[in-house]
Amino acid sequence: MLFPKNIVIVEDETITQRYLQDIFAQYDVTVSGCFDNAEDTIEALKNIDCDMILMDINIKGPVDGIQLAKDILKTYDFPIVFITAHNDDETFQEVLELSPYGFIEKPFSKKDIVFTLQLAYQRYLSHEKENKVESVNQPRExxxxxxxxxxxxxxxxxxxxxxxxxxxxxxxxxxxxxxxxxxxxxxxxxxxxxxxxxxxxxxxxxxxxxxxxxxxxxxxxxxxxxxxxxxxxxxxxx
The missing domain is CATH 1.10.10.10 (Winged helix-like DNA-binding domain superfamily/Winged helix DNA-binding domain)
Structure with missing residues (x-):
């Protein structure tokens, strides 16, 4: 199974954090950090390993998961998979604007997590490979x-x-x-x-x-x- 080596969880529910950590432990995926707000997440990303972010839309503080993702993507190229308890069209369209690698609706099962993350990471690696192929034919100073x-x-x-x-x-x-x-x-x-x-x-x-x-x-x-x-x-x- 293809999983990212290091994952960051942004989720404001402690029980859900622990549930996700238990799942990842079964697949030797390292959880680099669990955070429940934007400020701590941004600060931590400067110093921890991260290959993918699992992002809840509703987190603590004035900045929600969608805005946090926008801020992160200004600096980093991490693949982001969103988690949400809301499936309304407005939220979904706002998430789609960020071209996410995955979307998981609460409540979710272990199978939902495993399948979505494998698919998301495979898409990310394929995207990175395509970029490298394209860059061979482009002048890079x-x-x-x-x-x-x-x-x-x-x-x-x-x-x-x-x-x-x-x-x-x-x-x-x-x-x-x-x-x-x-x-x-x-x-x-x-x-x-x-x-x-x-x-x-x-x-x-x-x-x-x-x-x-x-x-x-x-x-x-x-x-x-x-x-x-x-x-x-x-x-x-x-």
């Missing part, structure tokens, strides 16, 4: 940063040893701006404006963001210039 890191300008994706690196939206934007100005220092104001727009942020926000990248990617050639700004510096012969 890679910038070699060092022996481990490369950056696709066309896709705005950072790769470590040929594997895409998971970054937050703000980390990705910072890197994108620095790559656009590779080997040139970008000043603090320009970076802050590019990342946060007109939002008011603390003076330390940019420094904290850079620190988070350095902590996650210690070998990235990201340099700082006191009282000036930051730059990505590489060997121009690459």
């Amino acid at each position: 890679y910038l070699i940063l060092n022996e481990h890191y490369a950056y696709s300008r066309a896709l705005t994706i950072l790769y470590y040893d040929d594997q895409p690196v998971k970054l937050s939206s703000k980390q990705s934007k910072l890197l994108e701006v620095l790559i656009q100005n590779v080997n040139h220092t970008v000043d603090y104001d320009a970076l802050t404006s590019a990342i946060w727009g007109n939002d008011t942020v603390a003076d330390s926000a940019l420094r904290t963001l850079v620190y988070s990248i350095r902590k996650t990617l210690p070998n990235l050639p990201l340099l700082s210039y006191s009282k000036i700004g930051y730059s990505i510096e590489i060997n121009t012969s690459n």
Whole structure:
């Protein structure tokens, strides 16, 4: 049976969380985390393994599962399978706009979960394979940063040893701006404006963001210039 190795459950009912965990344990699927609200989910996805998300539409807090899925898909390409107790047309159409990989209606059985997740993951892998085939015939401009890191300008994706690196939206934007100005220092104001727009942020926000990248990617050639700004510096012969 084909299952994702790591799955994240977003479900506000503890009993349902446990029921799902029991099912996945029978198939050696690791539950990377169980969450009942959007804020905890978004924060956790920065640091945990995830190959698929099982998303309840009605979760705790002001953000429902549909909006949470939209927010996640702005940064990640995780396949999402929705769970809902509502089968009205309006909800269904709203979910369809996200092109979900699956839809499970409550109450559900073990068979519903197993069948839907296998089918969803198979669809996801097929989709990924098609994308790779298409990309062979498309020009992809890679910038070699060092022996481990490369950056696709066309896709705005950072790769470590040929594997895409998971970054937050703000980390990705910072890197994108620095790559656009590779080997040139970008000043603090320009970076802050590019990342946060007109939002008011603390003076330390940019420094904290850079620190988070350095902590996650210690070998990235990201340099700082006191009282000036930051730059990505590489060997121009690459």
